[in-house]
Amino acid sequence: MKKKIVYVITGLLLVIYSCKSLPSGGGDSIDYDFKFDLYSHVKWYYRANLKYPSVEELKNFCWEMIDDANDNTFSSFSDFEKTINNKRTGREDLLRYLSLHKNDILFEVRNKSMNVLWKGKKWMKFKFDLCEMIKKRSSLFTYFYNSSGYCSKDFDYEEDFYIIRKEIRDKYVTDTVQRSEFQSCLLRYDRGSGYQLCSPSKSRIKQNVYLNKLGCALDTFLLNRDVQMIQFVTNLPKDLLSKE
Template identity: 25%
Template sequence: MNVEENLYWRVNDFYDAYLRYPETLDELSDFIWQIVNAEYEYKSFDLYLKSAPPIFTRDAKTLDFILNNRDKMQMAQKQGRLIITYKHKKIEIQKNVCKDLEMPLEKSHFIYKLNTCEIFDSDGRIMRNYYNDDFIELLTSVKKQYLCKHPNIDVNKLIYSAFRYNKHDGLVMLCPQVKVNIKNNLYLKDLSFSLDTFINERDINIIQFIIGVPNEKK
C-alpha cells in the first residue's frame, strides 16, 4: 500500500472515529500521529524520527509525507465530499453517517459502532477508551428502567442516530433530519440524566455514540 492509498484509508478511519471529516491537514496529521505513537512512547514525531532507528510503518511514512508536503497539499469539503489534492493527484472521500443510518441496519457501514462510544479530551482529540463496557451497561440499565416506566412503548421500533454529550451542551443529535424530538423523547431524557452522572464519575469531557432510539409516536 502506497502513501496515497494509506492516506485515503486514514481519512476514512478519521471519519469513522469522529463522524466527520478532518477540518485541516494538521488535524489529520495529529490523528495519524496518535496511531503511530499508540503506546505513547514519543513526545513528538521529531523525536520519533531521531530514534535509532525509526520504524517507518505505512502510517509513519504517510505522516512524514504530509508534514513535508503540506504547503503543496490542499484539503477542502465540497458537496459532502472531502477532496485532498497534491500536484496532479487527487484523493476523494464521500461518507455520511446520517444517510448511512437511514438504510436497513444490516446494510449500514456503521453497524459495528452501534452501542459503542468514543471518548474525547477537552481539545477534541480521541482518548484511549476504557469505558465501552461501562457504556453498554449504562444503555442496558437505561433501557430496563425505561421499560419499567413505559411498558406500552415498543422498544423494537427504533430510529438510529449519532449523538454527542458533554457537560456544556448536554445531549446533541448529530443527524438533524432524524424525526426525534430530543427534548420530549422520554428515552433520551432518561439517557441524558444517566450520561451526566456517567461522565462526571469518569472525568470525561465529551462522549459520542450511535444508538437506536424508541419511536414514541403513537
C-alpha cells in the first residue's frame, strides 16, 4: 500500500511543479516543464538502474510505475488513458509526450554523460556523479527488484530492511570497527549471486562477518517477499575494501 502512496505523492509534487504549462501535445517547441519532467525521471531511472536510459527504456520505466500504481489493471498506456477511473502518478504527461514525439527525441550516451537530441540538435545534457548523489541522499538508492528486473520502492520493505540491518550491525560490528574510517558503499544483494559492489568503482569487498550475516538474513527477507534483489547504501570500514 505504501508503495502506491509514494508513487501518487511523488506524482502530485511533479504536477505541482509543472502544472502551469505542461507540454502541448501538438507543439513543436520544448518548454521548461518538459525539461523538468525529463530531468526528474532520468535521474530516478539512473538511481534505480545505475545507467542512463534510452527513450524506450524511460517510457517503459514510466509505464511500469503507472501500471503498478493501478494494480496492473490496464493492458497498455492507451488503455489506461481511455479510462476515467484511474490513478494518476504524475508520469502520464512525460510518457505521453515521449510517445508523441518519438521521432523527434533521441538519447545519446557518451562515456559518463548523456546528450538529449531534439530533431537532431543537441538540446540538453545529463552528467551525474554517482558518488555525490549517494552522499546527498543515500536512502533514494534503496530499491527492490523482482526476477524479471522490475524495480520498485516499497516503504514497508525498506523499514523492515533497516531494522534487520541495524540488528545485525549492532551485533557484529565491534567497537574497534566502529572507530575505523568508513566508506559509503552502494551494494546490490541477489539471492542467487550474492553481493555486488556498485560504488566505489574498481574495488571489491573482503570477506567479513557482518556482510556474511547480513547476506543470510537477506536471503530469508527477500524470499519471503518474492523479491530477487535489493540495492542499498551502507557504510563499510575502508579496510574491508581493496582495489581490483
